[in-house]
Every structure is written in C-alpha cells, then in structure tokens.
Amino acid sequence: MSTIETKIEQMNIVIVGHVDHGKSTFIGRLLADTGSLPEGKLDQVKATCKKNAKPFEYAFLLDALKDEQSQGITIDVARCFFKTPKRHYIIIDAPGHIEFLKNMITGAARAEAAVLLIDAAEGVQENSRRHGYMASLLGIKQLIVLVNKMDLVDYSQERFEQIQREYQDFLSQINVQAKAFVPISAFQGEQVTQSSEKMPWFKGPDVLSLIDGFEKETEKSEQSTRFPVQDIYKFTEEGDDRRLIAGTLQTGQLRVGDPVVFYPSEKTSTIKSIEQFNVSPQADQIDAGSAIGVCVDTQIYIRPGELMCRQDEAAPLVGDTFKANLFWLGKKPMLKDKKYKLKCGSARATLYLKEIRNVLDASDLKSVANKQQIDRHDVAECVFQTLKPIAFDRSSDIESTGRFVIVDGYEIAGGGIMTDVLAAESSRLEDVLKRRDYAWETGGISPTKRAQRFGQTPQLLLITGQEGLGKIALAQALENQLFESGKSAYYLGLSNILSGVSRDLSHQVEDRDEHIRRLGELTHLFLDAGLLLISSVTELDDAEASVLKALIAPMPMTLINVGPTCFNKVPVDLQIDEQDSQEKQLAQVLAYLSQQKVLLDYSI
C-alpha cells in the first residue's frame, strides 16, 4: 500500500491547523475509512485498546504506524498514503506547534492543496490563522476548512456558522477563498466520508468528495516559457564539444528553432537542439517540467542564473528593486543594511532589505506599525534591493519564477513571493557611494596636483575576455611598458586580492559580486593616489562593468576585451583579436592609449 503506481494520478495534500485540533484523528479516520491501512491494522489497534481498557481512538492508528515503521516496515509517517478510486494521495502531516513552523512550511511547500482543521469548541486559534496565511503565501490555492469536534458542541449549527464567519473574515483579509467549510467529527466519523445524520442542517458534500474535487494544477505548458539557466556545461575533455545550457523548463514549451532571450543580460539566440541523455531520437519539442539541456546556434556568453524566455512571449520583470511578501523563519531578525543572499529560480544575488512597509502579526493579522526589523515568524510586506538587476515574475503571473528564499549566513532564513518590480530612486550602489564620498578624507592634495606630479591622468585599464587567452601576460607586459615610458603604473593581480583582502570570501559564484566590489574599491584608492592601474578580470559582464565604473567614478575606465565578448550593452573601448601575438596586442593597446592621450607620443 505504500507504493504508488506510476500511471494513476497522484496528489500531495497537507493537513494543517492549530495543535490538538484533531489532525491525527482526521488522518487516522481517512486512512481507515478509505481502506488504506495495512491488512488487519485496524482490528489490531482496536484489540490492543480493549486489552488495555482504553477507548479506541483513530489517532492511535498513526502512532501504531509509527511503531511499525521503527520495526522497518515501509510506511511513511511524515507522509501517509491513502487512495480513493479517483487518485492516490500523499498526506503531508504538518506539525501544529509554532516551534515547528519551518517544518510545517517545508511540508506545505510541497502540497497542491490544504485541509485546515479548527476545533469547534476552542474556535479559531493563533495557528489556525497563521497556517491559513502561510498556505496562501506558499502558493496553495485550494483550501478546505474543517470545523472539527462538532460532537463536543452538540453538532450546533450556530457554533459552526459562527466559526465559519470568523475564519472567513480572516481569509478575506488575505484574499483567500476557501473551497468549502465543513462541520465534522473526525472522532465519530461524521461528515468525513459520507453525509452526517447528526447534522441534517448541513447540505454540503462530505470531506472525501471535496478532496477528490481538488483540481490538479493547471497546465503549466500554457504559460509563458520560463527556463532558469541552472548551469552551463562543456565536457570538452571527454570529447564532447556541446555547450550545454542545463535547466528545468518551469513553464511553457520549447521547440527547436525558437528565438530566445536571456534575462537580465538580454542576449538573444535561437534554440539549435534540445539535449537529453538516453533519448533517441532527441526531442524537438519539450513541455514544462522536464530537466533538459539546450544548445543555441550562436556563440553567446551567458552565466548560470539567467532566465531564458521566448522572444515572442511576455518578458519577465527585470530590475534591482522589488516588492514582496516575506515570512521570516530566522533565529536572528532581518535587518536593514545587512547583506543577505537571494535565491530566485536559478538566480542568486546579494540582497538588502530597503524598506519595511508593513509587518503583520500572522496570529491575528494586526499590523504592527513602524517596525524597524523583521522578527522570527513575522510576515511582512517589504521592498528589497539587489546589487545587480535580476529577472523574475509577479508570483500572481508565474509562480515558480515569482518566489524566492533568503539566506542569512549559511541558513535559509526566509521566503516569500514577489508582488512587483519598483523603479528605485537610486540603486543600492548609488546610496552606498553617496555615503562613501561624503565620508571621504583627503590630505588636501588635489587630483590636479597629483596629475601634474605624475604626468598622467589616473585611470583603470581593465583587460577582460574569456579564460585562457593570455590576459594576465598582456596586463603584465603593459605595466612594464608603461613603467618604462616613465608612467606610474601598477598591475594589480586577481590572486593578490583573493589571497589577501578577499581571503574571507569563498570561490562560490555569488561571492563574485563581492570580489568585483572590492576590486572596484581598491582601484578607487589606487586611482585616488594618482596611479594608472592595470588589472584583468575573466568574463566581466555588463552589470559588473557598470558596478566597476560607478565605484571609480569620476575617474575613467578603459575596457580592453580579448577575443569573443561577454558584453551585450556596455561598449568595449578596444577589441583585441585573441589570435594575434602578444607583441601585436601590446602595440595595439599602446597605440590606443596614445590616441587617447593617455600616453603622449614622445614617451613611447
């Protein structure tokens, strides 16, 4: 019974609600009444109860399954299985206690529908509301609310309607519509799998029919195409020349020949092939849900984290400032001006909390005004800013690219859904630079005086391009040549930074932003001191070039690109052929610098 046959429809549902409102009893009842228990289990538990002179309870069934599990039989308790003639269900049992909210959220994030229980005697409690709200934030659109333990309130229609009104009011505040409210007694089996004779006043269907009435998610293939680029592989050493763009198609369809665009870089190409291992012949069309690879028909440079879309469909939102609904699980509060990591689709970005618009106490949905931080278990409407633009969707448009998690240190500390992109007055970087320049101290020697002393206008000469094209050797030769011509030039090697100033950073991709920032700040110091600084960065892209430019402004940067370019919009000052000899490349750079009056002719 623990096995789910492949062809039959399967659905994950989560059972939520306040602690002790009857989740275990309800699940035990469902398992028993749908014949989903192992043979003889029900009788066995009943017999044990009788032997111990204890009244039988359906909740004991779950405990019995747990015991059995510890003996090694394959039944899952965190997840129970039951089936109806219509489909197979996996019930995710979500803990009702607040301390386990992160487990509840983990369970609910995997569910397609939720069943929420409220104790008829105790009424709506803190976690009744919190779980309802969390379910909606997590994207569960189908919810039924069970008012349980009706036997304790004499099956009172009045009590049921009172709770229904109260909870419905709450749901309407968060724009959630329950599919149904049902009065039940899981303990007595009333209204669970058939209409209750105890409650003739209730005309709605029983719970099982409502669960069978949950709809499978709408076809994601009909939405706009979203393919987050998870990684890019080249297995050249194994004799495989394909440049494979790997990812899972979240929504829409992809066909060979489709014109595509990658966001946020906005680079374009066309799908040349769809690649899968052990599939023959290769598909020429793929639907949402598949983990595949694609090859494109032009040599464009893109990075993991970009969002591939079709040119002929709605574009995603692109920006560095967005509005979101956030729930915070971190033990430490979320603070403004602290650095976090955002993970959205396959994109990762450095993220800052810019503004807290509203914090809701999820237990009673009262707004807490003027909060300066977001505490554990808070739900907040806020504005975030990333260091670089990211591509995403409004979660109401496309769910999978409209939701995110936030990493604090090493832990996932929060999650949420994006509600809109905002046009920020200033970027995070501009704010930081304003503060930096305001605080900047000088010894009183003006840039002009320095320029006169050194006979040069300070600037950054940055050599970029793909790996293995001799950029470092070129940079070093350039330093030599400039120094020999009487210039005060310095070559700043990347490994000098990595093993010194940036020794605290890992070599992980998302730390690259910080590497770039530090390179920019270091450069700013060197240029402020009046030097010509030469450095090289592999595969600098549009956004990174803009960051560097902003960090050293008003002093200029000369971008020298060797070989195929990684830029889409940023203009390159000097393009160098990677096939040319180093002498020829160097001569070309020097000629350019003379032309730009960085070097005066007589000094060569």
Place this chain on the structure above:
Amino acid sequence: MDQLAKLEAQSIYILREAYRDFKQLCMLWSIGKDSTVLLWLTRKAFFGHVPIPLVHVDTSYKIPEMIEYRDKLALKWKLNMIYGQNKQALASKETYPDGNIDRISCCKNLKSEALKHTLSGEWPRYRLNHERQAYEEDSNKEPYTGVIVGVRSDEEGSRSKERYFSPRDKQNDWDVGDQPPELWDQFKTDFAPGTHVRIHPLLDWTELNIWEYIQRENIPITSLYFDRGEGKRYRSLGCFPCTFPVESTAKNVDEIIEELRSGKFKNIAERSGRAQDKEDGGLETLRVQGYM
C-alpha cells in the same frame, strides 16, 4: 508527465544543484539498485558524463559479484571511482564475521567509520587508474563537503524524516529535530566551514519506482537481484554475513515489478533481509552516527 518522469526531473535538478554549489562533491555508490539508478540519473543530468567522483566503502565482506560489477561499470562508463576501507578494524579482526563484536558495532567499524574517514580524507582513498585498470592511492586528501547519497524516504522511519539537502556537523552528526526548511525547489546549499551536506536526490522514490525506472531506461543491474535458478534472490544488497536472499522466483526486472505491485512483496519491507536493522536501536542509531 507521468510520475516517473516527474521523479526523474526532480532528481536531475537536485544533482545539478549539488554540482553547481559544492566544489568538493562526491557520490556514494553502494553498487545496489538505488545508487546505481542514482548513477544513471547523474549521467542523465550531465548528458552522458559523470563529473562527480564515486565513493564506495568496501567492507571486504561484500558479495564478490558486487565488486566485479563495480569495476566493470567503472571502466565502461569512465567513472572516477574511489574506494575506502577500515584497514585497522579488518587487520585487528574487530568485525562480526570474526566473531569479536556484534552486528551493529561491525557496521559502525566497517561502514560508518570507514565512510567518515574516507570522506574527510584522513584515511587513504584508492582511485581507479583506467589505463592500468587497477586502484592506486589517491593524492587528493581534501575533505568532501557535499556527499550525494541514494537513500529513499520509504525505506524506514529515520530516512522518511530526511531533507533533500541535509547538513551534518563536524562530528558527522545529524540533528533530526532542527533541520533547515526546504521551500519549493530551493535547498540549503550554503554551509559553514568544517561541516558538510548530504544530498538525497532519491528521497521521493519508492522501491517500485526504482524498478520501474530500471525497466524504462534499461539500466544494467547486478544479477544478484534475480533468481538464478535457486528460487532465491537478493532484494537488498549488503555484506554477505548479514544480508540474506529472499524466497523468490523473479528472474528479471518485469517479474520483480510484478512481485512488488501485486505479488508476495506488496506489504513486506525491503530491508527485512538486513539483520543489523533488527538489533537494538537499528538503523536510526547507526544513521545518527553517520551511516547512510
């Protein structure tokens, strides 16, 4: 998409996510059907290539056909194959087959300890040299920070509580009560220095799914799983002193699937032939100490 296709896509996604975020990554290959399916999924994820080293803990008591099969596939699929062993315990005969300790302690010595020290790089790792077709000591002593493991949540209780990305602290310990949240398809891919993460791409697969996938993809599986005329076959593979074949006449994948779907094994646990699970504490105790 059918259920099997969904499971496949999810596992591929998890494998790629692990490969993207962990520089020192390895995969445990026990030679059994689950980790062989995992190996196959790795080839799927990386388009026929296996860019992740495979680590096998050799207790020296594995059924001999398992080692044969391991090396044959390793050469054929060009695997970066590594094994590790608890040489001390074997030399001093601190094992159950030697009659000196009980089963659980033997598992702890030959599996958990061997695994821990092989992963950390403290004990020698032996790497397959494809040219010489022989194992030689590996010069790489870097600890692995990401370890991909083919456990399934339906196998037994403690495995059902696992996350897809499950952190282990410096002592290799697993804190069952305080696990990170997993939201949608975002997992814990950041880890503090000195800790490592176990990655479980097969968590949602059932034993039946595994066999259905082996059938669909035509994955080569060691013949120990099939009845070879004796009316017996292995349902789960391990060390020969502690793993017993089950009575079954299933001779091929189709017959195994039939047996699991509606036949005699429909309601009987897969690990019922594993003796160490039945001793005090069993697998959960072993797992908290670092067992797979």
